[in-house]
Amino acid sequence: MPKCTINGKEIEVPQGTTVIEAFKMLGDDICHYCWHPGLSVAGVCRLCMVHIEGMPKLQIACNTEVRDGMVVTNQTDDVKDTVKWGLDFHLINHPLDCPICDQAGECGLQDQYMKFGKYDPEMAEPKVKKHKVVDLGPTVVLDSERCILCSRCVRFTEEVTETNELGIFNRGDRAEIGTVQGRPLDNNYSLNTVDICPVGALTSKDFRFRQRVWYLKDSESICPGCSTGCNVKVYFNEEGLWRVKPRYNAEVNGHWMCDEGRNTYKYVNAAHRLKKVKAGQSGDWSQEEVFPETMKLGEKFRAAAEKNPESIAVLVTGQYTNEEFKNFFEFVADELKVKNIFHWINNPEKFDDFDGLLLRGDKNPNTYGLKEEMKSRGGFKSLEDLQGKMSQFEWVLVLGPENQSQFPDLKEKVDLLSQAKSVIWLSACETPELDALRAPTHQIPMKTYIEKEGSFTNFKGLVQEFKRGTTVIEDALTLQEVVALLRGHELDYRNRPQPIGGTKKNHFTNVRGQL
């Protein structure tokens, strides 16, 4: 293992490590645009310049391997000067329209020219005009003038998705990113190009112009979109969630996530959510307070179970955390001795699919954890047994989905319930399908993955913990809280997490007049 010295610090690195990787290991700052740890080395931006002792000229750190005894620095004046002028080249035709650019606040170019003081390029020549607001596909917009031609996005479609939609066409200062004959950039991973674009050239249609990034808080989480369990960062403020981005985890998702998973923030926001208990039948609903109503339900539910556990059926989706499942089955299966527990699989035909990159057919984050929890309790009964037998049950309790868009069989399952005598339906979101149900039904508002903490076990058995990010619907319950209320325990509502900012609409409401 070669040893080298970087900015005066000694470090031993594995054979084949590049100088830039050594910088990253040490956490030392180094300017770079084209290098990305998840892609091949291009060496085109020329900004990662370093001085290596014994070499007559500056070298690019991204394409230089560490040799034993190398002494490297990027703190000399000639390095700083070279980077500064390199930056000037990047700015020759760049519009510097940060105030209206969606990348502002998290832009590599902005960071560097603020650092090097290149607020204006020193070229007197008029700037080359290029294509703006290019509709690249269903998810991405391109502003060619902002592009610094680092080729990260091109390498992504070439190396990661192997779809090759993007290319650099034409030459010199007319070179532009594009697709052949304007065909769409349309694959389930296209939004990763927006993440890796170091400038504001590629922006997400879903996110652009909706929030300034410096008004967003973020928190680390796990994507609930499928059983892969990509590590993500969620971004939110007082008004709810705004976007989901991937977080590096070599074991699970590397640097990437799929576009489908990025949509999982949408159902978290208030418009779709259940806010109170909805009680009623045949589409005639009344809104009830969550705590007392659920406790009332619990009394009846427990009484029925004590009389005859066979009068109760439970339908479970893999959408809850390990901790929730454990707690739930301890109550329902161990305490109340309910045996009729069924696994609701949302798309049985595609359940084992895999797209070769990340996305799996099992669109639940915790099927594995659910099955583990049920193993010691004899597993599930087959859903087929339920067909036509619904009327046997006094109560059907459904641990419904929070990510309903991945449940194409929602209506089918609601139809299955049509013969039931009474239904308790847990879900984070409104379920209009339930309007058709004639049985007395209670819809109980649940928390989403961002509003609770716990762990999901992914398809290969990896347990991944996550923390609570924010609270959107205060009254919504976690499954543990539902269990507590059904057991007849009071909840200490004063210590429950509150939404941030209360009723505040926008960050500006508070800082107005102080700017």
Next chain:
Amino acid sequence: MSKAFELSKEGAELVKKELTRYETKHSAIIPALYQVQKENGWVPPESIEYLAGLMGLPESHINEVFSFYTMFNKVPTGKLHVQVCTNISCSMNGGRELAKKLCERFNVKPGEVSKDGLVTISQVECLGSCDTAPMMQVNDRYIENLDFEKAVQALKEMGAQ
């Protein structure tokens, strides 16, 4: 969509042979594009799609090469593609004026096809024949040590009106 494009049987054979000649398939892109231009006079967009299929390469890679080089005609040309050099040596010896006067004489704007479909006159960078400046390339032929009369004469001999 534009109509499908295909090379002649021999053309396609040649492209396939080029594919095996180099370490990477990508090296065969330029000969392939030249073959298209030779058979078709210019490189139409649908030929990129065709080559991608024939060569087993992504369209974007072929398009990158195609759009990088100016030697590939992006639009149809007249029967005689007249490329007048206007780089330094030729310009110093009257290349620019020559190009301008030729356009007037044959009544055609730079880069466009004359009404009779016979000539296209375009200005290009150095063609590596500075010692015989000013010069022009007509299709595959270099015509050197030019003045206006000599250029017109040569073009007329080749069929221009």
